[in-house]
Amino acid sequence: MARIAVIGAGMGALSAAARLAVAGHRVAVYERTDTYGGALRRFERDGFSFDTGPALLPLPAVYRDLFVKTGKEPLEACVELVQVDPSSRHVFADGTAVSLPNASRAGVVAALDEALGSGAGKRWGDFLVRAREAWDRTRRPLLEEPLWPNWQVLADREPYPAVPHKRLLRTRRAGTLAEVGAWELRDPRLAALLENYALAQGLDPRVTPASAAVLPYMEHAFGTWYVRGGMRELARAVYERCLARKVEFRFGAEVTGVLEKDGRASGVEFADGTVAEADFVVAGVAPGVLDRLTAGHPVRGAGEVPAQRAAAGRLTVLLALRGARPEGTAHRTVVHTQDREAELDALFGAAARHADPTVTVLRPGDPRSAPEEHEAVTLTTVVPARPDRSCEDLAAHMISVAERAVPDLRDRLLWHEVRTPADIAEATGAEDGSVPVPALAAAGGRLLHPSNSTRLPGLFAVGGWAHPGGGLAHAGMSGALVAGLIVEGPDFRGSQ
Structure with a gap:
């Protein structure tokens, strides 16, 4: 039985802790804040309750597997999973709106044909077929296996089978997600739908590789899910599973260093000098935190995937509305910008510009989220990790944009709260409150994440800033990979 110290109580760390404990190890989790869950936090006021981090769950199979492998009670016995249907509603710049059914390719094709015109659905459906091929080519190396030592193969090879496109007497293939939208989907609304999958992750679709086609494929293939009571309930369930497996927790315990003895990690040191x-x-x-904890002991070497420094964060506006949620309201509505190019320049360009943002409006209709005959609504948008304008100004702009989806919003508004990248930084420790992106192939490896193993034997990295990257599902996969590497050793070849 080994003694294992886990730094942080985010979802990747909790997933690893539960798996390691059930394998017979003595596991202790040290968290600098006063609670668990990382970005999965909850804000409550006047009987209203809001998720302040991820609000939907892709690939619930990741957490189903965690609960199967760590105890007798399945995930559904610990939380109530609800399939979100429609998966999303989209309001485009020209006012066109479409609701997309959950996990139904035929339903999505029909909905797009009806809303955007004959042929739109087929083009999107054909794109999803190609996206599935990219998924099949990258699923195991990007999600289910430790990062390959020859990771350059993933960096240099574009797995998306782009359609040949004739342009200026030349035949080209799309290399970026924006080119896929322009050349293969051939409708600005379909292109906006596609590009939003990158933008929602804080990525610029103009330079994001075509391999990001796996993001919409995952949603359409495996569905979108919500946890009744809010996503914080998922964090609670995983935390309680850790307690049931005898994982020890110390909150308010700030780790300031990783100890080293005889060339390997040997423990942790705390702010009060104890070890x-x-x-x-x-x-x-x-990554920046890990560098500080291992000062003098580089954890990455030349030729390895470097740590990412994401540039984008999230701004979240929590709205308390009087009056009940109307029957048939979509759980998630994406209100697309009036000017995508200006929005992308404002987020990723060298010159600062103010632009109309794309805003996601979340209206879960969960009776636990608001007092009777009231509604809790959450707005989110991507912002630079260091916004160049006041967050209150941005929030007011977001509320104006959201009125395209909720026309009576201002008349119903009781109060609002703003959660900024600085709040994310406080909860997660991430520099500037930036949010890690999922690992993606191609693009020279700049969207890969460092290996879970490090150059210091006995030290492993878990969570959104390590392989396979950001997102709730990816965090759970990261926990499984780290547990496998510790339990089975360096010959571990991934989950089955």
């Missing part, structure tokens, strides 16, 4: 010895250390922290 906890361990045979393995699992760090669920952002």
Whole structure:
């Protein structure tokens, strides 16, 4: 039985802790804040309750597997999973709106044909077929296996089978998601639908590789899910599973260093000068934090995937509305910008510009989220990690944009709260409150994440800033990979 110190209580760290404990190890989790869950936080006021982090769950099979492998009670016995249908509603710049059924390719094709015109659905359906091929080519190396030592193969090879496109007497293939939208979908609304999958992750679709086609494929193939009571309930369930497996927790315990002895990690040191010895250390922290914890012991070497420094964060506006949610309201509505190019320039361009943002409006209709005959609504948008204008100004702009989806919003508004990238930084420790992106192939490897193993034997990285990257599902996969590497050793070849 090994002693394992886990730094941080984010979802990747908790997933690893539960799996390691059930394998017979003595696991202790040290969290600098006063609670668990990382970005999965909850804000409550006047009987209203809001998720302040991820609000929907893709690939619930990741957490179903966690609960199967760590106890007798399945995930559904611990939380109530609800399939979101429609998966999303989209309001485009020209005012056209479409609701997309959950996990139904035929239903999506029909909905797009009806809303956008004959042929639109077929073009999107054909795109999803190609996206599935990219998924099949990258699923195991990007999600289910430790990062390959020859990761350059993933960096240099574009897995998306782009359709040949004739342009200026030349035949070209789309290399970016924006080119896929322009050349293969051939409708600005379909292009906006596609590009939003990158933008929602804080990525510029103009330079994001075509391999990002796996993001819409995953949603359409595996569905979108909500946890009744809010996504914080998922964090609670995983935390309680850790407790049931005898994982120890110390909150308010700030780790300031990783100890090293005889060339390997040997424990952690805390802000008060005390230490906890361990045979393995699992760090669920952002790259800058890990660098500080291992000062003098580089964890990445030349030729390895470098740590990402994401540039984008999230601004979230929590709205308390009087009056009940209307029957048939979509859980998630995406209100697309009036000027995508200006929005992308404002987010990713060298010159600062103010532009109409794309805003996601979340209206879960969960009776636990608001007092009777009232509604809790959450607005989110992508912002630079260091916004160049006041967050209150941005929030007011978001509310104006959201009125395209909720026309009576201002008349019903009781109060609002703003959650900024600085709040994310406080909860997660990520520099500037930036949010890690899922690992993607191609693009020279700039969207890959560092290996879970490090150059310091006995030290492992877990969570959104390590392989396979950001997102709730990816965090759970990261936990499974780290547990496998510790339990089975360096010959571990991935989950089955």
